[in-house]
Amino acid sequence: MRVDVSNPLWRFRGIRAATWLFFAYLYLPIVVLIVLSFNENRLATIWSGFSTQWYGVVLGNDDIMRAATNSLVVATTATLAATFAATLAALGMAKTRFIGADGISGLIVLPLVVPEVVTAVATLLFFILIGFRLGLTTVIVAHTVFCIPFAYLPIRARLEGMDKALGEAAADLYASDWQAFRRVTLPLLWPGILSGAMLAFIISLDDFVITYFVAGAGATTLPVYIFGMIRIGITPEVNAISSLMLIVSILFVTLSFLVGRMRR
């Protein structure tokens, strides 16, 4: 965002210092974490020299790699399923106005504001009630559900920005509903779909609370594993995994942003 410096409201004393303080508040802990991940010392909070050895240790740890694989499997599957559902929902909501459309629109994005621990408990109870054995599948199902609103919003925004006449033009030029969708709507919607998918992927990758509740034996994901490690004590290893996850997250959010801006 750009602040208009010619606006006198923005020219008061101390604005620069306040800005720096704000950013420090936001990002200093993360910077510290990244720096300490290169700490040679076994005790994470005492600096004794630069080293990349902890990254080696992380990559060599079978438990961590298993958790990372779980995380990727869950995130990928949940993303695909959630994006598919979100795309259909967005198309359905955009196609016709109907009574109660606003209500349904609200219901789709409601999971964004429901306290996560409530969703977690509810999901766990539901699985137990229907006798679904906890494992990787339950994690994937739970993730799919809370990823849908994140995938839905960018797709819906993209659809809303599209000229309605484009679909009519396709139909006018002899394209059947399916042809119009495949040749016109889908290509134009694609950046929104990719953007939504990447957002969903990140949300799934980072999730702890719900996963912690519904993961069964052998379904430990990376955030849950890190939580387990931290209970024993903060080690440079934890810092190294966290840094790696951070990089993946930033990468995906950036990509999602760039793709979302494509052909606007």
Add this chain to the structure above:
Amino acid sequence: MERPAIEARGLSKTFGSGLDAVHALDDVSLTIRQNEFFTLLGPSGCGKTTLLRLIGGFEQPSGGDIFLEGQQLTGLPPFKRPINTVFQSYALFPHLTVGQNVAFGLEMLGRPKKEREARVEQMLALVKLQGYANRRPTQLSGGQQQRVALARALASQPKVLLLDEPLSALDLKLRKEMQIELKRLQTETGITFVFVTHDQEEALTMSDRLAVMESGQILQIGAPTEIYEHPQRRFVADFIGETNFLEGRIEVAGDTAVAHLACGGKLSLNGQAGAPSSNGEAVTLAVRPERAVIAPAGAEGLSARIGAVVYMGTDTTYHLTLTDGTAFIVRSQNNEGARLDLASGAEVKVQIAPAAVQRLAD
């Protein structure tokens, strides 16, 4: 007899229901002939775009039927109608090139690649955009996008081309050029054009015939000269060009009819404006400003006082007030020697020939 290109019978379209219901079209019937440049003219909200969308198949009628060359169209989706549309926003596909846009309809119809390519060349030449096939629509100016939209809609040789206010986004100069261009395209392709506009000048200059619409109904259909010179309704006379309205009562004496006007004067009416009528019947008469003549105070005619004189180069407009306070406008061409040297406040007479008087139905 030749079958009409489009025939609408008792078309109605209602949006919403109950108290919120909007009757966009109310029992509209019309016939559009083959190879005709037909215009639907009216203010916004008069139902002209709804009528166009019903013909295109983007909306289904609440009642009535539409026929294309005698075949029932009602119920068919847009992609099953040999009718193409030029949209107000052009609606070019931004992810396709100009060439792919123009070829889109033919591709959907399953025409071979060779034919499509030849046709794209031909259509781009027709709209004078040779060499633009590989550009993206976003790289073109508004006028060029307009031409691509035309080429795309004409490429599959539709039986009827629908145009939804296609010139409204262009500036005045470009609009004039495109008016001539559209007329040329229509003559060259021989395709029936149905054109929607709220611009009366556009409608008069381009159309073979036009329909004037208001509140979901067609008020009058006719050639531009007929509509302009013989408007049948007050709305038509008022919407198209400038008009003076005179109120009065008819007096019939033998073969001739005379209107006694509210301003005290008399106007003799010719056959069209006079008959059939009965004594004492109230009438509204319309007179175009250029059909009335100003004469000196001593001459025959309606008494009037000059309010303002506006010199406009090719002609001069006199804003007059009749004796009962009715405003009346006279426009006269500035031919050599024909200019009257009249100042504001002068008493004059207004002379109106019987042929210049048009009797209105409301």
